[in-house]
Amino acid sequence: MLCLEVERIKKTPREFRLEGDRAWWERVREALREPEVELSRPFVFSFRAHRIGMRLLFRGEVDGLVGLVCGRCLEPYGYEFREPVQLLLEPVPAGTVIPDGGLELDPEDLEIGRYGGDVLDFDPLVREVLALDWPVQPRCDEGCKGLCSVCGCNRNHESCVCSDQSVSRPFARLGELIEEASTGDPDRRKR
Template sequence: MILDLHDIISTADKSMEVSVLPEKEFFVSAAGSFPISSKKPFLLRLFNDDNKRLRITGSTEVELTIPCDRCLEEVKVPVAIHIEREAELSDGVLVPDPDEETDTFLQGEQLDVDRLIDDEILVNWPTKVLCREDCKGICPKCGQNLNQRDCGCDRQVLDPRMAKFQDVFKEYKEV
């Protein structure tokens, strides 16, 4: 969703509150495309601080469907979004800051709300997604989800430097 900021940028000390529902159905990143299964209205506050700074604040929550890192089952993960951004103004015109990455969501006098939310989802991305703490994952040999049932494969991983000892133990086991 694109918001026109002309009125707020051109008037000193003007503030505006907008409630918008994010339009995106998927969050797309280098890691893949993830469905947004639930989204709440986004309360966005804009404030022109004496024609010097445009302050953007807001909060919302979205729920993404992300595969479990161990078993690949889909997990609904809530992501809280809290935004506090600023952009420099000069005589009622947005001034791009080369050190800031505001150019991803601010273009001219327009604010791309979906891009702003995407940036925050990326920053708040969970480091590890598990369907449950004791997730057993999948069998590396046959691919069976070990949370559903045991496959019976021999999953013992031995250090190749100790392979000779395994042969010796097998030999004595038979006796």
């Protein structure tokens, strides 16, 4: 779990390593609306922590490896997360309600937060890091050439001549005709 007892954080910096387990990942991938995505390597929050008076300071990184599918060539590939994390926690003011999981991040600035109680649950922090770093358009490689729109071959591995011969694209014209029929405007495709 991604929990740490507050009393383990001392004046002298110490190293910690918290790992999100399978059950945690199941919840996170639901929240990310990526229910199919499997872990190739679990997410780990590894960091150095110490205290200055009542303030707690953390510096480290979140890393993990998931299996995604490239949006261009449709091949599975491993996406590695590795995000630096810095966090400064102040105690909640006396008489204030202790946040869920003992930790509340500043909505404006993920590097600041408040804590209360005996145990810190870093789940909200790691989730935020993941959500921010999650690829909007997964790519196996920045230079992925994708699939040929005519013959469907993976252009990263195979070469074809389709793109050089527009006359041999049997379905290209069909697509235009369907669009004309559905819009009723033959000039629309020329925009």
